Every structure is written in C-alpha cells, then in structure tokens.
Amino acid sequence: MDSSQLFGITMMAYLLASAFYLGLFLFKNERIGQIGMLLALGGAAVQTAAIGLRWYESYQMGVGHAPLTNMYESLVFFAWCTTWFYLALEFRFKTRVMGAFVMPCVAVAMAYASFSDRIDARINPLIPALQSNWLIAHVVTCFIGYAAFAVAGGLGVMYLLKQSAANDTKQDRPSVTGSLPALKIIDDLTYKAIVFGFMWLSAGIITGAIWANEAWGTYWSWDPKETWSIITWFLYALTLHARFTRGWRGRRIAWLAILGFVAVFFTYFGVNFLLSGLHSYGSA
C-alpha cells in the first residue's frame, strides 16, 4: 500500500461524504447525515495516514521533506485542513448539514489534485529556496487560515440560500432549506470562522515574511502572492471592522465571507496559474 492509493481512497470517501451530506440537506434524513459524517471522518483519518506515509516515502527516496511543497501536496493539505476544521465545527456546534456546503469543496480539491494534467503528483526533491524550517510553519499557518475561510465561504452561501428561501416561501409549503440551522446561528458561525481564519492568515503572512527575509533578504517585496495575501487580509480586516463597529450582520457578512474566499482562492490558486512571481514553484 503506498500513499497514492490511500489518497485515492480518501478522494472516494470525500466524494461519497459530499453525496451523503447533500442527501441530508435535501431529504433531512438524520441517518444519511450520520453516514456522511462517518465517511468524512474516515476519509480524514485515511488522509492523515496517507500524508504521514508520503512524508516517510520521501525519506526513503532520500529527499526527505514534509509533504507541503508543490501544488499537489498543498491541495491535499488544503483538503485535509478543511475537513478537520469542518469536523471540529460540526462536533462543537452540532450543525451537520453544513457539510453539504463544505465537503463538495474538499472533494473537488482532492479530485482536481488527482486528475488534473497540470498537477504533478510525484515526490520531488526540494529546490534550495524551499530548504528551510520555515516551510512547515508557513504552509501550516496559511492553510489553517484557508480552511477556515473556505468553511466561512460555505456558510455564507448557506446563509444566502436560507434567507432567499425564507423570503419567497412565505406559504406553508415545506422548504428545501428547512434543514439548515437558523440564520442567526449561521451568521455567528461565519463570523467565528472568519475570526479564526484571520488569526491564522496573519500568522501565515508573518511566517512567510520572516522566511522571505531569511531566503531573499527582504521580508516584503510585493510579489503577486504577497500582494494577494495582503489584499485578502485587508478584505477580512474590513469585514471584521464592519461587523464590530458598524454592526454589519447577516447578508452583508455572508457576501463578504464569499468575496473573501474568492480572494483566498485567487491568492492560493490564481496567482500560481495566472500571474508570475517568486512563488512559482507552487504551480506544478
């Protein structure tokens, strides 16, 4: 059994988990939801083992390094962080139906990592720029942030869906969104996820800056990746200030959570594929 087979199993588990969570959302059947949760949990466990195994395999190949160094590994790690963050939220706040909005995201990330032609799944040795102890600190902090923002974005979509359904089904017909938690709860969770993500994004930018100063002699050079990360940071800072001081709630925060995730997505993905810069090793 090698790590790529385990990643294959993980992907299947996440795809099935997505299907079951969607089933929970549409049919409001608790049993279906439970199976979805177990699949996500199982997938996350297998994926944890797979990441550990890939790490070990890299040492066996004589190029040992943490599996966080290219697009394939980062997508896998993104899926892993997001799933665990989501599961923690589900256990803590008992809001299982959220999975219908998060797990598809995770499943797509895994599937894309596995099937896209643009992505090289091989373990490669580290180029000199990446041989640093800051690698793990930087990638881990960033991706915990990304995971939280992905969940916040999913919650934003959930909020808007629930709200629009609440607006046009005033009649007693049971609505599809009936299984979703109350708007107030979604709003509160969105906010919590953003706060958590903001903390980690800040840490990610800081560790990146320190690393850049170690490797390139400048902690900030406005390269596209850095710039997009600060754009994302500005956006979430704006969101938090709007909420704290102007009392923005609900719809507006939901939209900002979605917009914020678009910025995260571009920082993570768009920059690598569409723009050129110092971070180009992340693109293959």
Added chain:
Amino acid sequence: MTTQKKNSILSLFASVQLALFLLFLLAATSIIGTLIPQNSPPAFYVERFGQKTARFFQLLDIPDMYNSWWFLGLLTLFTLNLIVCSVERIPQVVRILRRDGLVVSPEQLHKFPLFRETRSLEALPAASDRVAALLEAQGWSAREADKGSGRLYFAQKGGWTRFGVYVVHSSILIILAGALIGSSAVARKLLHNPQFAFKGSIMLPEGESTNHIIAFKSDDHLDLGFHLRCDAFAIEYYPNGMPKTYRSRVTVLDNGQAVQTADIEVNQPLTYKGVTFYQSSYQPYQNYRVSLKKKDTNAETTAIVTTAKQVDWPGGGVSYGIINRESQGEVTRRLKIWFTDNQGDPSVFWVNNNQEATIERPSGTYLLTIRQMYATGLQATKDPGVWLVYGGCLLMLVGLYIAFFLSHRKIYVFVQPEEKGSRILFAGEANKNKVGFESKFSELISKLEK
C-alpha cells in the same frame, strides 16, 4: 483654519467609515500591481500597452506602484486614520473600565444580557457571606456595597482585554515604523545617508574580494567597511539533475585580518556588522582552476587556465592545456585535456568537471583536477528596522489573540432579605464569547444553589 474645520477633519480621521473605505481602496488598488508587471524597463510598457497608455502609467507611477506617491499617500492616510481612531477611542475604554459596577441599581439587574434569580433559606448575613466566599473561590475578587434594600456584589475579569484591538493597531504602526527605518529610499533621500539602510548586490568571482556592494535602483557603490572574499562557489545536484545546493564559501576580512569564514547558502545568510549577505545567483566563468600533483615527488601546483592555451609547469616538467569542452549552457560538464611530459606522445583524454584524473606518463604518475570557476551573486542588505518589524508582528499575533479570544466579563450579585431567607439576583455580561460566559455564569449559580 477655523476650529470647526479642524474638528471636521479630525472627526473624519477618527471615523471608522474612513478606515473601511481606505481598507477597500488599498485592497482594490493593490490588485493593479499584480496584473501589470512591476519594475520593468520603460520600453516594456510601451511595447506591451502602447505609447499613450505607457505615458499614462508613467504619470501614475504604475510601473512601481507600491512606491508611488499615491499608494504611499493612501498608506499615510491609513496610518493617520489608525492613530486618530485609536487615540480617540482609548479614553472611552478607560472610562468603561473606571465605571464603578456598584453604582448599578438592583432594579436594573434584570436588564442585563444574563439574569437569574434564586432564593435561599438563609438570612442575609449568612447568604451574603456564602456569595462572597463563592465569588472568591471562583477567582472573582468582588467588591460590595450596601444598597439599602440589600447587599450588592460586583466583580469583573479581563477588563484589560478591551485594549487588545489597540495592541493590534499599534503593532501595525510599529511594523510601518520598522519598514521606514529599514527603507533604503528613506536612508538615501531623507537621511542623505545611504549607508544607514540599503539593499544591493555584488558579483564576486572566486578568489576575489570586495569592499563595496552596488545598491539596487541607484546603482551607487556603497562601502562595506570591511572586505568580503569568495573562496569558492559550488553547486550540488540531486541525482535527477535538479539543483540541491548553491554554496559560497566566503571569508570576512576586517582591517586586513581574516575574522570569519562561513558558507552562505540559500536560506542560510551571513551577517557581519549589520550587513547580511544572501546567496542569490551565480555566474559560470570560462576560466578553470587546475590542481596538479606529481605522485612520486608530491610536488604540487595550481593554476587558473583558459581554453586553447598551453600551460607549463616547470617544477613538474610538464605542459598541458584544454583543447575541448562539453557544456550545458555556460556550465561545463567535461573537458578534453592535452598533457605531455615531452617523452613520447602526449596524453589526450576527457575528464569530468571537478573530478580527479590519473595520468600515467613515462616520467611518473600525475593527478589532475580541473574545475570550472564561478562568480557568486550575493545580495547584501542592511536593514536596521527589521527587528522592529518582527517585534510588531509578534505583538500583532498577541493582540489578535487578546482581541478575539479573551473577553471582559462582569458579574453582579444582589442579596436581598425576605421574610423567610433571602432572594438572590445574578446578572452578568461579557463583551465577547458570550456563549462561553453563559455556561460559566450558570455554573456559578448552580454551585451556590447546592
């Protein structure tokens, strides 16, 4: 300027709306520089965007937008806004913290976000003693007051956490201050002392030394105050051909004395007297260093040679030269050597770069190593503000933690005597993490009811 005008400007800078607007503007304009390549030569913009657009770009400093007057202006406005906002609000926070909880009238307690009422069979002194002891045991150092109709206890925790957000704000100011102190542009244009802070580079051939570097942008030669010598440069490769290590062995010479020898690698810079040297590039030279040894006499020589030139070693009685090379780009892989001791036919053979070759000749056995020479490209940075930046970053994380995860909690307990026993009112509020506080609040009450 009239006072009114001054006040309206001040109130603009004290407004959060301005902060929101500036955050949005900073986010939106920052995108420009990620779409339009930065710091390319002027001709590039003309070719790519046309004459007219390029001139427009020039006007707005788009080719170097993050240092442009308008972007720096935005950052300045943002900084002012941050300062005025914080300075205006801190006294309000102090006022909140100074507010005496004991002035609350017991009739108002039911209006608090958390409110609970229980009854006790104990009469006033016993009941209030128990309340005081419980608060004490739970870490609430309460103060009390006689309110006529009963006894009021007030305690608070984490009042200082209300400053968390200002810790974050000041951390941003510290980071910006550090960036200014470390800025080479500020050192050059404002302090007229380019030695104070700079970024530059130097291409240093193996065996040579330098006492200066060349500053980026201005191309000034900046004196280091010491010499740096490149002793050797090496590239190591992985089996698959990917580069593994770029390494410069350098020696620092201060007042002509060698004071330090170190290896500079990517991610492993060398700092001496505030100047940090980074491995940033290299340049293969078409010069080769030859080490030659005659085995039986142990006579040795080294020489720097170029191609197609005969080199004589009178001490060993031999002559040699490079007659051909196999290169990948500018990097030499193998060399073809011509070698003679003037006895019989000369030896002609291929040898890999930096690999020892053994040559058997009538006059004896010779060991020859030939290695391509490089110049190492080092970046040199002097940034006296970097520790301020790092300190600011650390402070920001601490501040964010305080601001988001720690809260100011207040608790009020009012014990009122009744005909039989007493009535106990609980009220509480927290400015954050209200759910967590609610469970603590309930826990406290259930402990008292036991």
